[in-house]
Amino acid sequence: MVKKVVENYELEQPRFKNYGEQVTLPGIIRSFRNAFNGFQVLLDREYNLYFDVAAGIIVTFIGFFANLSAYEWIAQTIVIGLVIFAELTNTAIEKTMDLVHPEFSLKVKDIKDMAAGSVLFAVLIAIVVGSIIYFPRFASFLYQVVDLFEKI
Numbered sequence: 001m002v003k004k005v006v007e008n009y010e011l012e013q014p015r016f017k018n019y020g021e022q023v024t025l026p027g028i029i030r031s032f033r034n035a036f037n038g039f040q041v042l043l044d045r046e047y048n049l050y051f052d053v054a055a056g057i058i059v060t061f062i063g064f065f066a067n068l069s070a071y072e073w074i075a076q077t078i079v080i081g082l083v084i085f086a087e088l089t090n091t092a093i094e095k096t097m098d099l100v101h102p103e104f105s106l107k108v109k110d111i112k113d114m115a116a117g118s119v120l121f122a123v124l125i126a127i128v129v130g131s132i133i134y135f136p137r138f139a140s141f142l143y144q145v146v147d148l149f150e151k152i
Contacts, residue, residue: 042091048119049087056080059130072133079126086122090115 042049063076093115101108 046091052083052087066137075129079129083122083126086119090119
């Protein structure tokens with residue numbers, strides 16, 4: 001057991017949160033169950049995640065038709081994950097601030113706004129990466145359509 005001092009009180013707790021003194025398969029399963037539960041809570045309570053996931057699914061389907069290279073798939077997957085991660089983190093920060101300081105405070109508002117700003121930043125990065133990947137393909141497609149109409 002690891003002794004932890006919190007506000008002058010000693011608390012005995014297991015060395016590992018979900019495992020006790022050693023790592024076990026049931027502890028690993030419990031960890032994954034907790035993580036999936038957290039994602040489920042987010043899906044149940046945060047509608048913004050639906051937009052993020054829907055956009056990720058749509059862009060992934062478009063990627064199959066656009067014949068992306070391996071590096072483009074990697075970049076696209078990373079930015080989709082970045083946006084979803086930012087949304088998860090933003091929600092965790094907002095819920096924590098609501099718990100710690102339930103009444104209105106300008107400081108809490110600033111913290112929540114900064115967390116929301118991280119989501120906006122992640123989305124802007126995703127838009128830039130998506131533009132780099134898809135704009136040349138879209139421009140080429142438009143050029144072919146215009147060229148086809150000119151031949152008619």
